Amino acid sequence: MKPFDILIVGAGIVGSAVARECALIGWRVGVIEGGTPAGGATAAGMGHVVVMDDSPAQLALTAFSRSLWQRDSGKLPKSVEYETCGTIWVAADDEEMVEVHARREVYEEAGVETRVLTAAALANKEPNLRRGLAGGLLVPGDGVVYPPAAAAFYLAEARRLGAEFFQARAMSASQGQVLLSDGVSLVADRIVLAVGTECDLLPSLPIQKRKGHLVITDRYPGFLHHQLVELGYLKSAHKIADDSVAFNIQPRQTGQLLLGSSRQYGNEGPEAEPEMLRRMIDRAKQYMPGLENLSVLRVWTGFRAATFDKLPLIGPAAGLSEDRSLWLAAGFEGLGITNAPGAARLLVDAMLGRKSAIDAEPYLPARLMEPARLAHA
Amino acid sequence: MRETFPVTINGATRQIARGTTVAVAMLLAEQPCRLSVSGEPRGALCGMGICFECRAVVNGIPHRRTCQILCEQDMTVETNR
Amino acid sequence: MTRTEVLVIGAGPAGIAAATAAAENGRQVIVLDDNLNAGGQIWRGATVEKAGSSHQGNAAKRRAMTRLQQSGAQVLGGRCVFSVEASGTLQTLQETGSDSLVEQFQFDQLILATGARERFLPFPGWTLAGVFGAGGLQALVKGGYPVAGKRVIVAGTGPLLLAVAAHLAQDGAAVSSVLEQATLAQLAPFATSLWANPAKLVQGARYRGKLWKTPYRTGSWIIEAIAGSDGRKLGAVRVTNGTRTWEEPCDLLACGYHLVPNTEIAALLGCTFRGAFVQVDDAQRTSLPNVFCAGEPTGIAGLEAAMVQGEIAGLSCAGLIGTSLQKRAVVERAFARRMEKAFSLRPELRSLPRADTIVCRCEDVAFGSLHGRTSWTDAKLQTRCGMGPCQGRTCGPAVEYLLGWRPVSVRQPLFPVPLQAFCSHDERVEINQLKEKV
Ligand SMILES: Cc1cc2nc3c(=O)[nH]c(=O)nc-3n(C[C@H](O)[C@H](O)[C@H](O)COP(=O)(O)OP(=O)(O)OC[C@H]3O[C@@H](n4cnc5c(N)ncnc54)[C@H](O)[C@@H]3O)c2cc1C
Numbered sequence: 001m002k003p004f005d006i007l008i009v010g011a012g013i014v015g016s017a018v019a020r021e022c023a024l025i026g027w028r029v030g031v032i033e034g035g036t037p038a039g040g041a042t043a044a045g046m047g048h049v050v051v052m053d054d055s056p057a058q059l060a061l062t063a064f065s066r067s068l069w070q071r072d073s074g075k076l077p078k079s080v081e082y083e084t085c086g087t088i089w090v091a092a093d094d095e096e097m098v099e100v101h102a103r104r105e106v107y108e109e110a111g112v113e114t115r116v117l118t119a120a121a122l123a124n125k126e127p128n129l130r131r132g133l134a135g136g137l138l139v140p141g142d143g144v145v146y147p148p149a150a151a152a153f154y155l156a157e158a159r160r161l162g163a164e165f166f167q168a169r170a171m172s173a174s175q176g177q178v179l180l181s182d183g184v185s186l187v188a189d190r191i192v193l194a195v196g197t198e199c200d201l202l203p204s205l206p207i208q209k210r211k212g213h214l215v216i217t218d219r220y221p222g223f224l225h226h227q228l229v230e231l232g233y234l235k236s237a238h239k240i241a242d243d244s245v246a247f248n249i250q251p252r253q254t255g256q257l258l259l260g261s262s263r264q265y266g267n268e269g270p271e272a273e274p275e276m277l278r279r280m281i282d283r284a285k286q287y288m289p290g291l292e293n294l295s296v297l298r299v300w301t302g303f304r305a306a307t308f309d310k311l312p313l314i315g316p317a318a319g320l321s322e323d324r325s326l327w328l329a330a331g332f333e334g335l336g337i338t339n340a341p342g343a344a345r346l347l348v349d350a351m352l353g354r355k356s357a358i359d360a361e362p363y364l365p366a367r368l369m370e371p372a373r374l375a376h377a
Numbered sequence: 378m379r380e381t382f383p384v385t386i387n388g389a390t391r392q393i394a395r396g397t398t399v400a401v402a403m404l405l406a407e408q409p410c411r412l413s414v415s416g417e418p419r420g421a422l423c424g425m426g427i428c429f430e431c432r433a434v435v436n437g438i439p440h441r442r443t444c445q446i447l448c449e450q451d452m453t454v455e456t457n458r
Numbered sequence: 459m460t461r462t463e464v465l466v467i468g469a470g471p472a473g474i475a476a477a478t479a480a481a482e483n484g485r486q487v488i489v490l491d492d493n494l495n496a497g498g499q500i501w502r503g504a505t506v507e508k509a510g511s512s513h514q515g516n517a518a519k520r521r522a523m524t525r526l527q528q529s530g531a532q533v534l535g536g537r538c539v540f541s542v543e544a545s546g547t548l549q550t551l552q553e554t555g556s557d558s559l560v561e562q563f564q565f566d567q568l569i570l571a572t573g574a575r576e577r578f579l580p581f582p583g584w585t586l587a588g589v590f591g592a593g594g595l596q597a598l599v600k601g602g603y604p605v606a607g608k609r610v611i612v613a614g615t616g617p618l619l620l621a622v623a624a625h626l627a628q629d630g631a632a633v634s635s636v637l638e639q640a641t642l643a644q645l646a647p648f649a650t651s652l653w654a655n656p657a658k659l660v661q662g663a664r665y666r667g668k669l670w671k672t673p674y675r676t677g678s679w680i681i682e683a684i685a686g687s688d689g690r691k692l693g694a695v696r697v698t699n700g701t702r703t704w705e706e707p708c709d710l711l712a713c714g715y716h717l718v719p720n721t722e723i724a725a726l727l728g729c730t731f732r733g734a735f736v737q738v739d740d741a742q743r744t745s746l747p748n749v750f751c752a753g754e755p756t757g758i759a760g761l762e763a764a765m766v767q768g769e770i771a772g773l774s775c776a777g778l779i780g781t782s783l784q785k786r787a788v789v790e791r792a793f794a795r796r797m798e799k800a801f802s803l804r805p806e807l808r809s810l811p812r813a814d815t816i817v818c819r820c821e822d823v824a825f826g827s828l829h830g831r832t833s834w835t836d837a838k839l840q841t842r843c844g845m846g847p848c849q850g851r852t853c854g855p856a857v858e859y860l861l862g863w864r865p866v867s868v869r870q871p872l873f874p875v876p877l878q879a880f881c882s883h884d885e886r887v888e889i890n891q892l893k894e895k896v
C-alpha cells in the first residue's frame with residue numbers, strides 16, 4: 001500500500017480534529033479507530049468550551065482554541081449544538097468575590113472578555129440559584145458543544161477531503177508502521193497517537209485515568225441559561241490525591257441539564273458510585289436547591305487523561321520514545337473538547353515547521369523528561 | 378354508582394370517574410399528553426409505564442408517566458410542551 | 459429501610475406464584491410492582507369500577523390472588539424499582555399526583571419476575587392519535603378508557619392479539635378485524651401444539667368464541683396508519699397480505715408485535731444471559747447465587763410457564779425443590795420454542811418505515827437518520843436514538859429487528875427518577891415536588 005503522510009490512531013475529538021487539519025493541507029491521511037468513533041472520553045464529557053486560567057499555558061491554549069471554535073461556528077452543523085451561552089463562575093461568599101476580581105484581571109490581560117456580576121445581577125441571570133450567593137464572573141465568549149457530533153463533523157470533513165478511515169485496533173505503532181487488528185499493515189511518514197486514556201501503544205505515556213461522574217436530566221427549557229461552575233472548581237480540579245466534587249452544571253440545547261463533576265484517581269471501573277453521586281448532587285443542591293425535583297434520565301462516568309502538570313502532550317514523542325515517527329496529541333484531562341482544534345493546529349504547525357499563534361513549548365511531551373519535573377512526578 | 382370528581386385538563390374542568398388513569402383522562406378530553414421534540418402531539422402508547430409517550434404535566438410537575446398515575450380530585454393536568 | 463428475606467420484583471403470575479410458594483413455606487416475602495395493582499399484564503385488574511361489567515373475572519386469577527393473600531406475602535404496588543445491588547439492596551420510586559417517595563429495601567434473596575413488554579415496530583402513521591399497542595389499548599381500557607361502539611383493528615403478531623380482541627369486544631368495541639402477520643402455515647404447528655397444552659386450548663377457544671363475527675386474517679399486516687379528515691387522528695389503516703393491499707376504516711388501532719422480555723434489572727445485576735433471555739437452572743436460579751428469575755425474562759412462554767417457574771423459584775428460595783413442577787417446566791419450555799417459531803417476524807416488516815418515519819419516539823429520530831450509522835452506540839451518540847426517558851425500551855427492540863443492532867449498556871437509574879433520589883441513604887425520602895412551586 002502507498003504510504004500515508006500521516007496515520008492518526010484514535011478517532012475521538014482530538015484525533016478527528018488532527019485529521020481534518022492534516023487533510024486541509026492536502027496530506028494523505030489515515031485514521032484508525034478500534035471502537036466507535038467518538039465513543040471514548042469524547043462521548044462522556046461535558047462539552048464545555050471554556051477559557052481556564054489555572055496556569056498561563058492553559059490560559060493561552062484554551063483562549064486560542066476557543067477562538068478557533070468561534071471562527072468555525074458558522075461551519076458547524078446543527079448537530080454540534082454549538083452555543084455561546086457563556087460561563088458564570090459563581091462566588092459563594094465575599095472571600096470568593098475577591099478571587100472573582102483577581103481572576104478578572106488575569107482574563108483581561110489575556111484579552112478574554114469578562115464581566116463581574118453582583119449578587120443581584122447573578123440572581124437575575126440565573127433565578128434558580130439559591131439566594132445569598134455573593135456574585136460571579138461572567139465569561140460571555142465561552143460555549144457549549146455536543147462533543148460526539150463535533151468529532152463526527154471533523155472526521156467527516158477529513159474524509160470529504162480524502163482521509164481514509166480504518167475500523168480496527170492498532171496493535172503496534174512504531175517506525176512509521178502501524179499494525180492493525182485485522183492484519184493490515186499501514187505505513188506513513190508520521191504517526192499521531194490520539195488515544196485518549198489508552199496507553200498500550202506507548203506504555204511510557206505518563207497518563208493517569210481520572211474518573212468523572214455525569215448526570216443528565218430530562219428537558220427543562222428555561223431552567224438554566226449559562227454554564228455555572230463554582231469558583232472553588234479549580235481548587236477541586238487541582239487536588240492531585242483526593243477525590244473531589246464541585247458544582248458544575250450545563251444547559252444543553254435540548255433543554256436538558258448536564259450535571260458534573262467529580263474527580264477521582266484509582267478507580268478504573270466504569271460503574272457509577274452511589275457515594276460520589278450523592279456528594280456531587282448534594283454539592284449541586286447547595287447552589288441550586290430546585291434541582292432536586294428534576295428528573296434524571298441517565299448517569300454515566302468517563303475518564304480524563306491526566307498528566308501531572310495538567311497540561312496536554314502535543315508534539316513529537318521525543319523524550320518518551322526514540323522513535324522519530326511518533327507524535328502525540330493526548331493527555332487533555334478535562335479540557336480536550338475545548339482544546340482539540342487548538343491542539344490540532346499546534347501539532348500541524350510543528351510538523352510543518354510553521355510558526356504557531358501561541359508558544360507551543362509548554363505542551364511538548366519532552367518537558368516531562370526534564371529531571372526536575374520527573375522528581376515532581 | 379361510579380363516583381366522579383373534577384379534574385382540570387388544559388384549563389377545562391371535567392368530571393372523571395374514580396380509578397381512571399391520567400393518561401385515559403387525556404384521551405377522554407382529546408388532549409395530547411405531550412408535544413414531542415419536533416412538536417407532534419402524542420399520547421399513551423404502551424399503557425404500562427414503558428414507552429414514556431404519556432408524559433404530561435400533573436399538578437405543575439412536568440414529565441410524569443400518566444398511565445401509571447390515577448386521577449385525583451381537583452388535579453390539574455396539562456400537555457407537556 | 460425495609461428488610462425482608464425474599465423480595466419479588468413483579469406481581470404478575472410468575473411473581474404471585476413465587477411469592478405464594480415462598481411465603482407458604484415460611485419465608486418472609488415482599489412483592490414490588492410498578493403497576494398499582496397486582497396481576498401483571500395478563501391479570502391486570504381494572505382500576506375503574508364498571509357498572510354491570512360483563513367481564514367474568516378469571517378463575518385462575520382469583521385462585522392465585524386468594525392464595526397469595528392467605529400466604530402472608532406483602533404486595534406493594536405503584537413502586538418502580540430504579541436501582542439494585544446484588545449485595546442485597548434496592549430502591550423504588552413511588553409517584554402520586556403530587557409526591558414522589560423513594561424507599562429502600564434489603565433482601566436475602568431476590569426473585570426477578572419482571573415479565574415482558576410489547577415489541578413495537580415503526581410504520582408510517584404510528585405516532586397518530588388513535589394508534590396504541592395491542593396490550594397497550596387493553597391496559598388503557600382497564601384504566602377507564604371506554605371503547606364501546608368504536609371501530610377497532612387489532613394487528614401485529616402473537617397470541618396476545620386474540621386476547622386483546624376478545625377483551626375489547628366484551629367491552630363493546632366493534633373489532634372489525636384481527637390481523638396476524640404470521641401465515642397460517644407458520645401457525646398450524648403451534649395450533650396443533652395447543653393439544654399438548656390443554657389449558658391453553660381452552661384459553662384460545664374462549665377468545666375465539668367472543669369474536670365469532672370478527673375475521674382473523676393470518677399473513678396480513680398493517681403498512682400504514684392514515685389520518686382521518688382532521689389530519690390528526692387515525693381514520694383508516696392500509697393493510698396488505700403480500701399480494702393485495704386494501705384500506706380498512708377504523709377509530710382505533712391496537713398493534714403490537716409479540717413480546718420482548720424485561721431484562722434490564724438482570725442485566726444491571728450482571729446475570730448471565732442466553733441470547734435475549736436470562737439463563738436459569740432447574741431451580742430458576744440465575745448465575746448469581748441469591749438471584750432467581752421466573753416467567754418471561756427466561757423465555758416468552760405464556761401464563762402456565764410463568765406460574766410453574768414462579769412456584770419453582772419460590773420453593774427454591776424456601777430451600778425446597780419441586781421435581782414434578784420441573785417436569786412441567788420442561789413441557790412449557792418446549793411450548794415456548796414452538797410459539798417463537800409460530801410468531802417469528804416476516805422480513806417485509808423491515809421495509810415498513812420510510813425515511814421520515816419516527817423510530818425513536820422520545821427523541822423523534824427518523825428512520826432515515828439511522829442510515830450510515832454502524833452500531834447502536836454509534837446511532838445513539840450521533841442521532842440521540844434511545845437517549846430519551848424510555849432509554850431505548852421502545853426503539854431498541856425495533857432497531858434490533860430493523861438493523862440488527864443489539865442495544866447495550868443498562869445503567870442506574872433504570873427509570874427516570876428525581877435527582878433527590880440519589881441523596882437518600884437508608885431512610886425513606888419524601889420528595890415533595892410541589893414544595894418549590896409554592
Ligand atoms: C453532552 C452529552 C449529553 C448526553 N445526553 C444524554 C441523554 O440525554 N440521554 C442519554 O441516555 N445519554 C446521554 N449521554 C450519554 C451517552 O449517551 C452515553 O451514556 C455516554 O456516552 C456514556 O456511555 P455509558 O457509559 O453509559 O455506556 P457504556 O456502557 O460505557 O458504553 C456504551 C457502549 O460503548 C461501548 N464501548 C465503550 N468503550 C468502548 C471502546 N473503547 N471501544 C468500543 N466500544 C466501547 C460499550 O460496549 C457499549 O456498547 C450524553 C452524553 C453527552 C456527552
Ligand SMILES: Cc1cc2nc3c(=O)[nH]c(=O)nc-3n(C[C@H](O)[C@H](O)[C@H](O)COP(=O)(O)OP(=O)(O)OC[C@H]3O[C@@H](n4cnc5c(N)ncnc54)[C@H](O)[C@@H]3O)c2cc1C
Nearest residue numbers: 010012014034040041042045048170196212302336337338
Ligand atoms: C466527566 C468528564 C467531563 C469532561 N468535561 C469536559 C468539558 O466540559 N470540556 C472539555 O473541553 N473537556 C471535557 N472533558 C475532557 C474531554 O472529554 C476529553 O479530554 C476529550 O474527549 C479527549 O478526547 P480524545 O480524542 O483525546 O480521547 P477519546 O475521546 O477517548 O478518544 C480516543 C480514541 O482512541 C481510540 N483508541 C485508543 N487506542 C486505540 C488503538 N490502539 N487503536 C485504535 N483506536 C484506539 C479509542 O477507542 C478512542 O475512541 C471531560 C471529560 C470527562 C471524563
Ligand code: FES
Nearest residue numbers: 424426428429444
Ligand atoms: S403509555 Fe407508555 S409509559 Fe405510559
